[in-house]
Amino acid sequence: xxxxxxxxxxxxxxxxxxxxxxxxxxxxxxxxxxxxxxxxxxxxxxxxxxxxxxxxxxxxxxxxxxxxxxxxxxxxxxxxxxxxxxxxxxxxxxxxxxxxxxxxxxxxxxxxxxxxxxxxxxxxxxxxxxxxxxxxxxxxxxxxxxxxxxxxxxxxxxxxxxxxxxxxxxxxxxxxxxxxxxxxxxxxxxxxxxxxxxxxxxxxxxxxxxxxxxxxxxxxxxxxxxxxxxxxxxxxxxxxxxxxxxxxxxxxxxxxxxxxxxxxxxxxxxxxxxxxxxxxxxxxxxxxxxxxxxxxxxxxxxxxxxxxxxxxxxxxxxxxxxxxxxxxxxxxxxxxxxx
Amino acid sequence: xxxxxxxxxxxxxxxxxxxxxxxxxxxxxxxxxxxxxxxxxxxxxxxxxxxxxxxxxxxxxxxxxxxxxxxxxxxxxxxxxxxxxxxxxxxxxxxxxxxxxxxxxxxxxxxxxxxxxxxxxxxxxxxxxxxxxxxxxxxxxxxxxxxxxxxxxxxxxxxxxxxxxxxxxxxxxxxxxxxxxxxxxxxxxxxxxxxxxxxxxxxxxxxxxxxxxxxxxxxxxxxxxxxxxxxxxxxxxxxxxxxxxxxxxxxxxxxxxxxxxxxxxxxxxxxxxxxxxxxxxxxxxxxxxxxxxxxxxxxxxxxxxxxxxxxxxxxxxxxxxxxxxxxxxxxxxxxxxxx
DNA sequence: TTGGAATATTAAAACGATTTAGCTATATTC
DNA sequence: GAATATAGCTAAATCGTTTTAATATTCCAA
Numbered sequence: 001x002x003x004x005x006x007x008x009x010x011x012x013x014x015x016x017x018x019x020x021x022x023x024x025x026x027x028x029x030x031x032x033x034x035x036x037x038x039x040x041x042x043x044x045x046x047x048x049x050x051x052x053x054x055x056x057x058x059x060x061x062x063x064x065x066x067x068x069x070x071x072x073x074x075x076x077x078x079x080x081x082x083x084x085x086x087x088x089x090x091x092x093x094x095x096x097x098x099x100x101x102x103x104x105x106x107x108x109x110x111x112x113x114x115x116x117x118x119x120x121x122x123x124x125x126x127x128x129x130x131x132x133x134x135x136x137x138x139x140x141x142x143x144x145x146x147x148x149x150x151x152x153x154x155x156x157x158x159x160x161x162x163x164x165x166x167x168x169x170x171x172x173x174x175x176x177x178x179x180x181x182x183x184x185x186x187x188x189x190x191x192x193x194x195x196x197x198x199x200x201x202x203x204x205x206x207x208x209x210x211x212x213x214x215x216x217x218x219x220x221x222x223x224x225x226x227x228x229x230x231x232x233x234x235x236x237x238x239x240x241x242x243x244x245x246x247x248x249x250x251x252x253x254x255x256x257x258x259x260x261x262x263x264x265x266x267x268x269x270x271x272x273x274x275x276x277x278x279x280x281x282x283x284x285x286x287x288x289x290x291x292x293x294x295x296x297x298x299x300x301x302x303x304x305x306x307x308x309x310x311x312x313x314x315x316x317x318x319x320x321x322x323x324x325x326x327x328x329x330x331x332x333x334x335x336x337x338x339x
Numbered sequence: 340x341x342x343x344x345x346x347x348x349x350x351x352x353x354x355x356x357x358x359x360x361x362x363x364x365x366x367x368x369x370x371x372x373x374x375x376x377x378x379x380x381x382x383x384x385x386x387x388x389x390x391x392x393x394x395x396x397x398x399x400x401x402x403x404x405x406x407x408x409x410x411x412x413x414x415x416x417x418x419x420x421x422x423x424x425x426x427x428x429x430x431x432x433x434x435x436x437x438x439x440x441x442x443x444x445x446x447x448x449x450x451x452x453x454x455x456x457x458x459x460x461x462x463x464x465x466x467x468x469x470x471x472x473x474x475x476x477x478x479x480x481x482x483x484x485x486x487x488x489x490x491x492x493x494x495x496x497x498x499x500x501x502x503x504x505x506x507x508x509x510x511x512x513x514x515x516x517x518x519x520x521x522x523x524x525x526x527x528x529x530x531x532x533x534x535x536x537x538x539x540x541x542x543x544x545x546x547x548x549x550x551x552x553x554x555x556x557x558x559x560x561x562x563x564x565x566x567x568x569x570x571x572x573x574x575x576x577x578x579x580x581x582x583x584x585x586x587x588x589x590x591x592x593x594x595x596x597x598x599x600x601x602x603x604x605x606x607x608x609x610x611x612x613x614x615x616x617x618x619x620x621x622x623x624x625x626x627x628x629x630x631x632x633x634x635x636x637x638x639x640x641x642x643x644x645x646x647x648x649x650x651x652x653x654x655x656x657x658x659x660x661x662x663x664x665x666x667x668x669x670x671x672x673x674x675x676x677x678x
Numbered sequence: 679t680t681g682g683a684a685t686a687t688t689a690a691a692a693c694g695a696t697t698t699a700g701c702t703a704t705a706t707t708c
Numbered sequence: 709g710a711a712t713a714t715a716g717c718t719a720a721a722t723c724g725t726t727t728t729a730a731t732a733t734t735c736c737a738a
Contacts, residue, residue, distance in 0.1 A: 348724055364727085
């Protein structure tokens with residue numbers, strides 16, 4: 001017959017064996033030697049723990065240590081393939097340290113993200129991993145002030161001194177653009193988000209850099225779009241760019257790429273003949289297009305690994321060096337850029 | 340100057356105002372009236388709490404109440420679009436109750452999922468939402484025995500009496516198949532996973548039902564594949580089905596569909612002319628194919644809502660009725676089935 | 679003037695684990 | 709034989725809440 005009592009506690013074991021709670025605690029925390037517990041007692045207590053199926057109460061432990069063994073993560077939207085793959089990798093990495101991960105989706109909304117961060121901190125997370133949204137410098141600074149370990153991922157603020165892990169966005173964008181040029185497209189354009197977020201600025205500036213390097217500074221054709229009504233905006237952005245004589249496009253994110261490809265397909269534009277294309281982030285979707293799409297690949301697993309490494313260092317060791325890591329992307333060339 | 344002390348406690352407020360801890364607790368938990376705390380005292384305490392920026396310590400609270408206000412979720416793989424969209428909806432629903440969600444990806448591996456479940460229970464989650472993997476009836480039963488609120492989602496076991504929320508798989512599959520037939524395809528086949536999981540059996544049996552109803556029981560062409568080496572298996576599965584004279588296909592999951600479309604594209608097969616197609620679950624990917632793909636749409640948000648509703652009922656009210664919910668899918672017809 | 683309500687507040691136990699300081703014996707040293 | 713180590717164990721505080729039972733004060737009726 002099962003009682004309502006959920007689990008055996010140290011006390012239960014202590015009573016069962018007929019010793020004090022302290023002794024049981026010592027033994028089960030591998031401090032038996034340190035506290036000179038006799039061999040026989042160790043055996044007895046371990047047996048009892050086994051028999052009573054002892055599981056330490058995590059609430060009590062957390063209360064005592066002031067640690068939850070949970071990391072909080074706020075990202076844009078976990079249903080976005082790029083972020084869900086990051087999520088998966090973060091989960092796997094954290095597990096290696098015995099840590100769990102609590103996710104929140106901010107939808108790029110600053111207020112929402114602030115609430116979520118506050119909520120996570122109240123939840124007692126031991127550290128925070130953030131994909132910060134636009135103009136959230138003050139939010140990030142506020143987190144820094146709490147002293148909670150913090151790592152930004154995918155994005156960073158040049159004017160906020162924090163840990164971060166992100167792609168070498170500028171360089172990858174430059175490389176992609178110069179690759180397009182080298183493939184024989186003379187007028188590449190780009191579509192990016194209309195945001196002040198640094199990773200986006202970097203992706204745009206990489207494009208411009210390549211154009212300058214090619215002596216084409218005069219022909220820089222960028223379309224910036226807001227995230228709302230994405231489909232609508234993309235459609236008119238593409239119209240505009242084509243009217244300007246663009247013969248190839250670099251898409252700054254996977255969402256932009258997906259929407260754009262839809263529009264391009266509907267317009268019946270031929271890729272790569274009429275239009276060359278490079279996207280950010282791969283994904284099976286891009287291989288289903290009329291022709292496989294070239295793309296800039298982000299080493300998501302590595303990014304997650306570095307991120308968790310940094311945060312665990314701070315949590316466990318109390319390390320306080322600032323790590324700012326730029327990981328290298330890979331340009332994956334497929335059919336969409338072969339004129 | 341900031342002290343290392345993280346946060347103000349009830350004690351700090353009590354000292355500040357010069358009253359007992361109990362009083363502060365009453366006031367801050369809105370039990371002032373019930374405990375006849377004077378108006379003035381309520382004001383003073385609330386002010387002090389505000390001033391000291393009081394945040395209740397969740398560990399202490401959890402230890403006391405035996406509740407964590409966290410729900411654990413074990414699903415196949417959070418980086419799979421279907422599950423990440425479920426994840427997102429679960430997150431949103433749970434938030435309405437002030438609950439957070441802890442995700443784990445089992446990779447359809449039973450042992451892995453068992454560890455994760457144990458880990459989540461140790462973490463003190465108040466309930467579990469599971470996408471159970473094959474042959475994990477005993478695991479599910481074990482969870483039931485702990486008394487933890489439990490809801491299965493997407494899948495269920497006919498021989499285990501649990502809460503679950505899933506699609507009317509059989510009916511949707513039947514409808515999809517009969518729609519294919521009605522569109523003029525005479526020899527539909529299906530590709531599904533080689534598993535004993537009920538949702539997959541249902542999807543297959545729906546197909547067979549439709550074939551029977553159409554008097555075509557004789558021509559039932561199913562290819563079952565294992566999840567490993569998905570791409571390879573799919574390729575040969577399609578070869579086999581085509582050799583059998585299949586002129587249209589129903590894919591039992593989004594992963595199967597994605598892989599299959601890739602193969603079909605590479606083989607240069609014309610859709611819908613040579614081959615009609617219906618998939619499970621939509622996704623922007625399917626719209627990038629040569630022709631938009633018809634698909635069975637699952638009401639993911641509704642499923643998540645029902646799931647969380649059931650589990651919160653058990654957690655908060657202690658309700659112990661068993662809810663077994665089948666939600667209705669929608670057949671979305673696009674070009675891929677228009678012969 | 680004594681007893682009983684009603685009001686306003688507090689003390690203390692409990693949740694379960696960790697850890698410091700302390701208490702017995704017995705063993706060792708000079 | 710007295711002083712001191714040492715081995716083996718326990719008591720009790722602590723983390724921050726919640727909640728029950730108790731206390732103290734006032735007020736009113738009998």
